[in-house]
Amino acid sequence: MSTQFDVVVIGAGPGGYIAAIRAAQLGLSVACVDAWVNAQGGPAPGGTCTNVGCIPSKALLQSSEHYEHAGHGFAEHGIEVEGLKLDLPRLLRRKDQVVRQNNEGILYLFKKNKVRFLHGRASFVGRTDAVFEIDVDGKDAGRISARQVIVATGSIQRALPGAAFDEATILSNAGALAIDAVPARLGVIGAGVIGLEMGSVWRRLGAKVTVLEALPEFLGAADQQVAKEALKQFNRQGLDIQLGVKIDAVTKGADGVTIAYADATGAARTLEVDRLIVSIGRVPNTQGLNLAALGVELDGRGFIPVDDHCRAEVPGLWAVGDVVRGPMLAHKAEEEGVAVAERIAGQKPHVDFNTVPWVIYTSPEIAWVGQTEQALKAAGRAFKVGSFPFMANGRARALGDTTGFVKMLADAETDEILGVHIIGPMASELVAEAAVAMEFKAAAEDIARICHAHPTLSESMKEAALATDGRSLNF
Ligand code: FAD
Ligand code: NAI
Numbered sequence: 011m012s013t014q015f016d017v018v019v020i021g022a023g024p025g026g027y028i029a030a031i032r033a034a035q036l037g038l039s040v041a042c043v044d045a046w047v048n049a050q051g052g053p054a055p056g057g058t059c060t061n062v063g064c065i066p067s068k069a070l071l072q073s074s075e076h077y078e079h080a081g082h083g084f085a086e087h088g089i090e091v092e093g094l095k096l097d098l099p100r101l102l103r104r105k106d107q108v109v110r111q112n113n114e115g116i117l118y119l120f121k122k123n124k125v126r127f128l129h130g131r132a133s134f135v136g137r138t139d140a141v142f143e144i145d146v147d148g149k150d151a152g153r154i155s156a157r158q159v160i161v162a163t164g165s166i167q168r169a170l171p172g173a174a175f176d177e178a179t180i181l182s183n184a185g186a187l188a189i190d191a192v193p194a195r196l197g198v199i200g201a202g203v204i205g206l207e208m209g210s211v212w213r214r215l216g217a218k219v220t221v222l223e224a225l226p227e228f229l230g231a232a233d234q235q236v237a238k239e240a241l242k243q244f245n246r247q248g249l250d251i252q253l254g255v256k257i258d259a260v261t262k263g264a265d266g267v268t269i270a271y272a273d274a275t276g277a278a279r280t281l282e283v284d285r286l287i288v289s290i291g292r293v294p295n296t297q298g299l300n301l302a303a304l305g306v307e308l309d310g311r312g313f314i315p316v317d318d319h320c321r322a323e324v325p326g327l328w329a330v331g332d333v334v335r336g337p338m339l340a341h342k343a344e345e346e347g348v349a350v351a352e353r354i355a356g357q358k359p360h361v362d363f364n365t366v367p368w369v370i371y372t373s374p375e376i377a378w379v380g381q382t383e384q385a386l387k388a389a390g391r392a393f394k395v396g397s398f399p400f401m402a403n404g405r406a407r408a409l410g411d412t413t414g415f416v417k418m419l420a421d422a423e424t425d426e427i428l429g430v431h432i433i434g435p436m437a438s439e440l441v442a443e444a445a446v447a448m449e450f451k452a453a454a455e456d457i458a459r460i461c462h463a464h465p466t467l468s469e470s471m472k473e474a475a476l477a478t479d480g481r482s483l484n485f
Contacts, residue, residue, distance in 0.1 A: 015041045017354060018144055018156040020132045020299070022046070023057020024340040025331025026162030027116050029347030033160075034123040036355040041154055042120065043146055045131040048113065053129040053149075055116040056109075057164050058332070059340040062184040065112050067207050069105040070187060071371050074214035077101075078373075086410060096215060102188060128154070133300040140326060142304075158326050158354050161314060162347065163299060165292040165332035170199060173260035179267055179285055180260070183208070186287045192216045197269055197283035199260075201228065201251055203370055204289035209249055210372045219249050220281055222271060224290075226254035231368070233382040233431040235417060240376055240433055243413060247373075255279075260286065294333045309335075320350050328354070342366050365448045369438040374413045377441035380429030380448055383419060392422035396454065396477030398470045400434040402485040405465040411435040416474040418444075418454055425453035430474070436467050443471055454478040 015038075019030040022044035030042035046061055048054035054061050080091050120127045130148025137143070142159045146152055167182035169175055177185035186208040192215045198205045201223035213219040228251065229237035244251060254274030261268045267286040273279050294312045301307075301314070304324050309315050314329040316322050322329050328350045331343030345366075349359040370376040386393045399415045400406035414434025420427050430444035447457055457475035462468045469484075476482050 012039070013152060013154045015039045015126070015154065015156045017041075017158045017160065017351070018043065018132075018142065018154055019160045019162060020144070021057060021162035021164055021331075021333075022055035022116065022127070023162060023164045023331060023343065024059045025164070025333075025343030025347045026057065026160065027055055027119070027347075028344045029160050029162060029330060029351045030125045031119055031123045032348045032351035033354060034125045036351060038158075038351075038355065039126075040124075041126040041128055041156070043128045043130060043132040043144070043150075043154075045129075045148060048110075053117070053127070054109075054113045055120070055127065056112050057162075058183075059343075060112045060116070061109060062187060064340050066105045066109050066187045067183075067204075067211075068371060069108040070101070070211045071207060073101045073104065074211045075373060078214040083410070096192070098190070098192060098215070102190070105187065128152075131298060133298055134303040135300075136303045137324065137326075142326065159328070160347070160350055161296075161299065161322075161327070161329040161333060162331045162343065163295045163333050164343075165338055166295045166297075167288070168291045168293050170257065170260065170288050170290060173199075173286070173288060175288065176262075179262055181285060181287045183287075183289065186212075186289075189285060193284035194218065195266070195283040196220070197222070197267065197281055197286040199257060199269070199286065199288045200224075200290040201253070202289055202291065205287065206244070206249075206370060206372050208287055208289065210244075210247075213247065213249055220283065221249060221251045222255045222257065222269065222281070223251065223253050224255060224257075226274065228253055229370075229376075231382075232370075232376060233378060233417065233429070234384055236376060236378070236431045236433045239414060240370075240372070240374070243374055243433075244372070292332065292338055296333060319353055320346050321353075336363060337366060337368070339366065339368070362449065365445050367441045367445050369441065371438060374411075374434050375437035376433050377437035378429065378431040379441055379445045380427065381419065382429060382431065383417075386419060386428060391428070393428060394420050394422050394425075394454070394478045396420070396474045396479070396482070398473035398477055398482060398485055400467070400470060402473075403465075403467060403470045405467050405469070406435055408465065409435060409467075416440070416470040418457075418471075418474040418478055420454040420475075420478045425455055425478075427452055427454055427457070427475075430471070434467075434470075440467060440471060443468060 019042040046054040128150040130146040135143035196217040198221040259270040330346035352359040367379040401412040417431045419429040454475040
C-alpha cells in the first residue's frame with residue numbers, strides 16, 4: 011500500500027476528520043492519523059469532541075435533564091411519577107454508546123470517502139524537496155509522506171498548579187464525564203462552559219455543587235444582560251457560584267479535597283468536597299509532534315502560528331481547530347478544516363469568525379452570534395436593541411419553559427443585525443437563524459418580515475426584530 015499521499019491530516023477531531031473528508035471529495039489522496047485509543051485498545055476517531063467533549067457532555071446533559079424533569083417538572087403536566095430511581099451505571103453506559111456510535115460513524119465516513127485512516131501518533135521527521143516525512147508510531151506504524159500536511163491536534167485540559175489531575179478526585183473534563191457515583195459535594199474551579207455544563211449535570215443528579223470563579227464578572231464573553239439572567243437562574247437551581255475568588259491551595263485528603271481560597275472580599279474560606287472538577291480553560295496540544303524538525307516555533311501561548319487562511323510559516327503546512335488562534339469550538343474547527351482542504355485544491359474559501367455561534371447547553375440554554383451590547387458600546391457604534399421574552403411566546407408557555415428572552419442588536423443607521431443573544435428553551439437551535447441572517451448581512455427588518463410558523467419558539471426571533479423598531483406585536 012502506498013505511503014505517499016497528496017495530503018496527510020494529523021488528528022481526527024472535528025477539524026481533522028472533516029478536512030480529510032473534504033480533501034478526499036476534491037480528488038486528493040488523503041491519510042488521516044489519529045492517536046486516540048478506546049477502552050478496548052482500538053481507534054476512536056472524533057477527538058476531544060467525540061470522546062470527552064461535545065458529544066458525551068450533551069448525552070449526560072440530556073439524561074440528567076430527563077431525570078430532573080421526571081422528578082420536578084412532570085407534575086405540572088399532570089404526570090405523577092412514583093419510585094423514580096437513578097441508574098447511574100446505565101446512564102453512563104448510554105453515554106459511552108453514543109460516543110462509540112460517533113466513532114464508528116467517522117470510520118465509516120473515512121471508508122466511504124476513501125480516506126486512509128492510520129491509528130497511531132504522528133511526528134515530523136523533516137521536509138525535503140517540499141515533501142514532509144512523518145513517522146507514525148502505534149498500530150499502523152510506519153513512515154508516510156505528503157506535500158501538504160494539515161495539523162489538527164486539538165487541545166488538552168489546563169491543570170491548576172498544585173492540583174494535578176488524578177481523574178479520581180481531581181477531575182478534568184474526562185473524569186467529570188465518568189464519575190461512578192453521584193458525589194454528595196462537588197466542587198468546580200472555573201465558571202466557564204465546562205464548569206457550568208458539567209456542574210449542571212451533577213447538580214441535576216443530586217450533588218451539591220459549588221463553583222469557584224476567579225473573575226469578578228460572570229460569563230464575561232456573553233452579553234451581560236444574558237449573563238445576569240443566567241446567574242439568577244443557576245442560583246435559583248441551587249448552583250452555588252462564587253465570583254472573584256482566589257484559589258490558595260488544593261489539598262487531597264483520604265475522602266475528598268479541601269480548597270483554601272479567598273472570597274471576593276479577600277476573606278479566607280475553605281471548601282470541602284468529595285470530588286473536584288478543574289475547568290479553567292484548555293491549552294493547544296502539540297506534544298510529540300516534533301515541529302522543531304520543520305523549524306516551526308509556537309507562539310507565546312503554545313498555538314501554532316497561522317495566517318487568516320490557517321497557513322503556517324512553512325509552505326505546505328496548515329493548522330486548524332483548537333491548536334490555532336480563535337475560539338475552541340468544534341464547528342469553528344470544522345469550518346477551518348473545509349476551508350484548508352478547498353484552498354489546497356485551489357479554491358478560495360473564507361471563514362467568517364464574526365458569524366461563529368456560541369452555545370452553552372445548560373438549562374436555560376445560552377446562545378449567541380455576533381457582537382455583544384458591551385462590545386458595541388466600547389466600540390462607540392450606534393445601535394438599536396430589540397428584546398422579546400419567552401414568557402410572551404405561546405409555544406414556550408405550552409412547553410412549560412418560559413425562562414429568558416431573545417435580544418437583537420442592529421445598526422442604528424443601516425438596520426444590519428450586529429448580534430443576537432438568546433437565553434431560554436432551544437436557544438442552541440434558534441441561534442442558527444441569526445447566524446444565517448448575519449451571514450447574508452440581513453437587516454432586522456428582513457427577519458421582522460419573514461413568516462415564522464405559529465406556534466414556534468422562532469417567533470420570538472421575529473418579535474425581537476420587530477422590537478428593534480418598537481413594533482413588537484405580542485409584548
Ligand atoms: P480535537 O477534537 O482535540 O482532536 C484532536 C485529535 O488529534 C485527537 O483525537 C488527538 O488524539 C489527536 N492527536 C493529537 N496529537 C496527535 C499526534 N501527534 N498524532 C496523531 N493524533 C494526534 N465545542 C463545541 O463546539 N460544542 C460543544 O458542545 C463543546 N463541548 C465541549 C465539552 C467539553 C467537555 C470539552 C472538553 C470541549 C467541548 N467543546 C465543544 C470543544 C471541542 O471539543 C473542541 O473545540 C474540538 O474538539 C476541537 O477540535 P480539533 O479537531 O481542533 O481537536
Ligand atoms: P473556559 O475558558 O470556558 O472557562 C474557564 C473559566 O475558568 C474562566 O471563567 C476563567 O476565568 C476561570 N479560571 C481560570 N483560572 C482560574 C483559577 N485559577 N481559579 C478560578 N477560576 C479560573 O474554559 P473551560 O470551561 O475549561 O472550557 C474549555 C473550552 O472548551 C471552552 O473555552 C470552550 O471553547 C470549549 N467548550 C465549549 C463548549 C460549548 O461550546 N458548549 C462546552 C465545553 C467546552
